[in-house]
Amino acid sequence: MRALFILLLSVFTLSQGRSQSHLTLIYTGSNNNVAGAVQKANEILNSTFFYEQIRKIAKFDHSSLTGQQVADRMQSASQQIRVVRKIKPIANASTKTSDKIKISRSLFGLDSTGKFVLSIAVNTLIHETVHAVDFLNTGSEFTHDGNRSDGQENTAPWMIGDIAERMVLENRQ
Numbered sequence: 476m477r478a479l480f481i482l483l484l485s486v487f488t489l490s491q492g493r494s495q496s497h498l499t500l501i502y503t504g505s506n507n508n509v510a511g512a513v514q515k516a517n518e519i520l521n522s523t524f525f526y527e528q529i530r531k532i533a534k535f536d537h538s539s540l541t542g543q544q545v546a547d548r549m550q551s552a553s554q555q556i557r558v559v560r561k562i563k564p565i566a567n568a569s570t571k572t573s574d575k576i577k578i579s580r581s582l583f584g585l586d587s588t589g590k591f592v593l594s595i596a597v598n599t600l601i602h603e604t605v606h607a608v609d610f611l612n613t614g615s616e617f618t619h620d621g622n623r624s625d626g627q628e629n630t631a632p633w634m635i636g637d638i639a640e641r642m643v644l645e646n647r648q
């Protein structure tokens with residue numbers, strides 16, 4: 476009985492340690508497109524290759540931090556971020572805190588013809604994750620202006636989202 480208790484305790488401790496050790500997106504809804512995109516985004520957030528690509532970026536617009544510094548912040552963040560549905564969609568997603576990403580089901584992951592594309596959805600989730608990590612502090616250290624990508628391509632959320640999108644398209648881990 477006592478051995479069983481110790482075994483259960485260590486299994487619990489191990490699983491706690493694993494789930495707390497890195498950025499993780501959590502989705503408990505029933506939409507398969509969202510669930511698939513969240514799973515893929517979590518694989519990317521666990522990928523060494525992903526952080527290597529971020530570290531190659533010397534500077535971002537609207538930030539004084541290097542790719543190395545932003546990658547370090549993302550890799551050291553042991554944050555669980557819930558992906559929830561946005562009630563009144565204006566943009567396809569928005570993030571204003573470190574623990575919640577709001578997505579619009581009617582706009583999330585869609586290409587210009589209105590078709591759901593996994594790589595676009597993952598780009599959005601990783602872009603929003605960058606905002607969430609920024610919100611572990613002020614939320615303004617590595618962000619962008621406005622809701623459109625025009626002229627904002629070289630900011631951290633857009634560049635890092637694009638890295639994730641390319642990884643999905645090239646099927647990289």
Ligand SMILES: [Zn+2]
Pocket residue numbers: 602606619632
């Ligand atoms: Zn953004």
